Amino acid sequence: MKKIDRQVADTHGLPRKNGELVFQAPWQGRAFGLAVVLNEKGAYPWDEFRAGLVEEIAKGEPEYYESWLNALESLLLDRALVTRDEVERRAAEYKSLERDPVF
Amino acid sequence: MTHDHHGHGHDGHHPEAPSDVEARVLALESLLIEKGLLKSSDVDEVISAFEHDIGPMIGAKVVARAWVDPAYRERLLRSGSEAVRELGFDYPASTQLVVLENKPGVHNAIVCTLCSCYPWPVLGLPPVWYKSAPYRSRMVSEPRAVLEEFGLRLPAGVAVNVWDSSSDLRYMVLPERPEGAEGWTEEQLAAIVTRDCMIGVAQPKVTENAAAR
Numbered sequence: 001m002k003k004i005d006r007q008v009a010d011t012h013g014l015p016r017k018n019g020e021l022v023f024q025a026p027w028q029g030r031a032f033g034l035a036v037v038l039n040e041k042g043a044y045p046w047d048e049f050r051a052g053l054v055e056e057i058a059k060g061e062p063e064y065y066e067s068w069l070n071a072l073e074s075l076l077l078d079r080a081l082v083t084r085d086e087v088e089r090r091a092a093e094y095k096s097l098e099r100d101p102v103f
Numbered sequence: 104m105t106h107d108h109h110g111h112g113h114d115g116h117h118p119e120a121p122s123d124v125e126a127r128v129l130a131l132e133s134l135l136i137e138k139g140l141l142k143s144s145d146v147d148e149v150i151s152a153f154e155h156d157i158g159p160m161i162g163a164k165v166v167a168r169a170w171v172d173p174a175y176r177e178r179l180l181r182s183g184s185e186a187v188r189e190l191g192f193d194y195p196a197s198t199q200l201v202v203l204e205n206k207p208g209v210h211n212a213i214v215c216t217l218c219s220c221y222p223w224p225v226l227g228l229p230p231v232w233y234k235s236a237p238y239r240s241r242m243v244s245e246p247r248a249v250l251e252e253f254g255l256r257l258p259a260g261v262a263v264n265v266w267d268s269s270s271d272l273r274y275m276v277l278p279e280r281p282e283g284a285e286g287w288t289e290e291q292l293a294a295i296v297t298r299d300c301m302i303g304v305a306q307p308k309v310t311e312n313a314a315a316r
């Protein structure tokens with residue numbers, strides 16, 4: 001079993017039930033996992049992701065993982081790991097079912 | 104050997120267009136994979152390490168209650184979503200849960216042939232293999248062979264019904280209560296109901312561990 005990173009586990013506002021993390025839909029789990037894996041692989045320090053997340057939450061997005069996804073996307077764009085153009089194009093391919101939306 | 108495929112036609116079925124957030128997550132993940140920054144399995148590992156099987160636990164509690172309470176069992180088979188809510192768990196109104204009863208001579212299993220519809224409110228996030236193309240196609244074309252690969256060999260006289268999930272209709276299997284679990288508490292019973300049992304690729308096993316709880 002993989003070890004849990006305390007720094008990640010202590011991140012502000014992670015939705016929990018009886019102390020355990022809960023995802024209300026598969027995409028939330030994916031968004032969570034992407035941010036954690038990229039940090040583990042050294043793409044950015046966790047503090048940087050967390051700072052962006054806090055900023056996004058402050059904007060008042062109703063759903064925690066939407067803030068999470070916004071923070072992740074901005075960080076990836078800032079660090080030029082992806083470009084806005086390719087993300088938008090790819091997302092459109094999923095929306096139009098040109099690509100199989102399998103979670 | 105019988106094999107009934109209860110689809111509901113392919114019109115009306117998935118793949119349904121993902122929501123905006125879903126499409127963005129899919130886009131990011133696929134791009135990051137292409138750039139060699141991560142693998143899908145890395146993400147799966149992180150999720151399962153952090154998510155302590157909250158999902159399957161709900162399904163297991165529902166099954167255990169149905170085993171000890173015949174009236175609840177009836178309600179569960181009549182309306183899965185309602186019966187899940189009755190135990191104090193959330194079940195979204197957007198999809199309907201249909202519970203499939205295994206009984207002597209009938210074994211049920213679930214699949215989503217076109218994408219990865221899964222009863223996640225009761226079973227948590229789907230396992231990687233559930234989303235794989237081979238499972239999605241072979242579970243329909245040769246269910247017995249697939250079940251054997253999972254270690255589940257069913258007698259020839261048992262009918263295997265494979266149910267194809269969709270976005271508004273999700274299935275969950277109600278396994279048969281195994282012999283040797285007489286007089287067990289609901290908690291002991293829930294402990295032997297695994298995710299795979301409720302997908303229909305396994306059957307609950309009576310273990311000494313669970314009996315000693």
